[in-house]
Amino acid sequence: MNFVARTWPGVAGATLLAVAASFVAQAADPACPGGKVKYYRNPMGTPDTSPVPRKDSMNMDYIAVCEDGAGDGPGTVKISLDKVQRLGVRSEEVRERALSRSVRAFAALQFDERRQVVVAPKFSGWIEKLAVNATGDAVAQGQTLFEVYSPELNVLQQEWILAGRSGYASEKLRNFDYPEAELEKLRRGERPRTIAIPSPVGGTVIEKMAVEGARFRAGETLFRIVDTSNMWVIAEVYEQDLAFVRIGATARVSVNAWPEQAFEGRVTFIYPGMGKESRTARLRIEVANPDGRLRADMAATAEIETPLDGSRVAVPESAVIDSGRRQVVLIERGEGHYEPRPVRLGARVPGWVQVLEGVQPGERVVTQATFLIDAESNIRAALAAFGSGEAK
Numbered sequence: 001m002n003f004v005a006r007t008w009p010g011v012a013g014a015t016l017l018a019v020a021a022s023f024v025a026q027a028a029d030p031a032c033p034g035g036k037v038k039y040y041r042n043p044m045g046t047p048d049t050s051p052v053p054r055k056d057s058m059n060m061d062y063i064a065v066c067e068d069g070a071g072d073g074p075g076t077v078k079i080s081l082d083k084v085q086r087l088g089v090r091s092e093e094v095r096e097r098a099l100s101r102s103v104r105a106f107a108a109l110q111f112d113e114r115r116q117v118v119v120a121p122k123f124s125g126w127i128e129k130l131a132v133n134a135t136g137d138a139v140a141q142g143q144t145l146f147e148v149y150s151p152e153l154n155v156l157q158q159e160w161i162l163a164g165r166s167g168y169a170s171e172k173l174r175n176f177d178y179p180e181a182e183l184e185k186l187r188r189g190e191r192p193r194t195i196a197i198p199s200p201v202g203g204t205v206i207e208k209m210a211v212e213g214a215r216f217r218a219g220e221t222l223f224r225i226v227d228t229s230n231m232w233v234i235a236e237v238y239e240q241d242l243a244f245v246r247i248g249a250t251a252r253v254s255v256n257a258w259p260e261q262a263f264e265g266r267v268t269f270i271y272p273g274m275g276k277e278s279r280t281a282r283l284r285i286e287v288a289n290p291d292g293r294l295r296a297d298m299a300a301t302a303e304i305e306t307p308l309d310g311s312r313v314a315v316p317e318s319a320v321i322d323s324g325r326r327q328v329v330l331i332e333r334g335e336g337h338y339e340p341r342p343v344r345l346g347a348r349v350p351g352w353v354q355v356l357e358g359v360q361p362g363e364r365v366v367t368q369a370t371f372l373i374d375a376e377s378n379i380r381a382a383l384a385a386f387g388s389g390e391a392k
Helices: 014-027 081-087 151-162 167-175 180-187 239-244 370-374 376-386
Strands: 037-041 063-066 090-093 095-111 116-119 125-130 144-149 195-198 203-208 223-226 230-238 250-255 263-270 280-288 299-316 327-334 337-349 352-357 364-368
Touching: 095 239, 095 337, 095 352, 125 151, 151 167, 151 180, 180 195, 230 239, 230 250, 230 299, 239 280, 250 280, 280 299, 299 337, 299 364
Parallel strands: none
Antiparallel strands: 037 063, 090 364, 095 230, 095 299, 116 223, 125 144, 144 195, 203 223, 230 280, 250 263, 250 299, 263 280, 299 352, 327 337, 327 364, 337 352
16 A cells, blocks of 8 residues: 655644545545445544545545444544455454463562571580581481580489479479480480580571580570571562562562573562662562572562452453554454544553453454554554544
């Protein structure tokens, strides 16, 4: 299809409007095959009409409006069926759909704060032997960490024996977290000089302050151990995406070390603050880490999938023509009739756009047409002239 550009001296944007109007005039069928001409309308979209063919002040033909298109909306374009096939026009029925929004965010890994413990004895003493002597060592629950000599505990052991192994003396030892395995030795009649302190949990040693031969005081932290079977992913989500994130939403986490593997997780908490400079909110995503591949401070990318509540009227993304000022879809009216209709859009998800106003379920919208691609800039200008009062 050829376009003839005309200029309007002194009128901004006249060339584009003239090209668009020429496109609309050529796309319509002024002969109205199978029906009579109802009237002729101005090609620029102004409200004036004519009962007979005529030209406007720019020497462009008025467009015929056929009687069989009396029910069509303003600006409806009629294209012959053979031309519809040549242009590759495709349409799809408007339906209510279950939509989900995907939010992508940068993130970093942290240890699960609820799975960290410290080993800080409630008594004083000396570390006589270290069984775990390096940061990063993996330990099992109940595994011996170190052996200590404590005069304080030795006195309690003697009290326990002299008291005839009474419940009161046993309670005093338990208040000091006296290990059950060591208490069993006392029951067998043994009097150990040193006692073995076990790990309260299984995990990885991330801090070790204990040194063999060193003296420690009651309450002093000697080890920090964390269970790494579950990790936190702290994601930074932009303010405009925050409305599409829900607690419980599914998240897929990827890290640079293993880009081919996605780690599944869920959003468990949305922090109440907002970054003043970054305008981002922090989310906590919990991810299982049974093989220990995820490590603290790794950089990550989180993709959060959140279903929107209920069903929404939606059209394919390709059906929407966005002129900047407004958005329009082409409604298929049958027999080659296409009506441009303004719409008000809502949420955008991959492949689909929610329509708040403008179309109803059951109507058909154009989703693919060669002429919309080849003449994209021209069709946008033409759409601006479809509604009366919008042409300048």
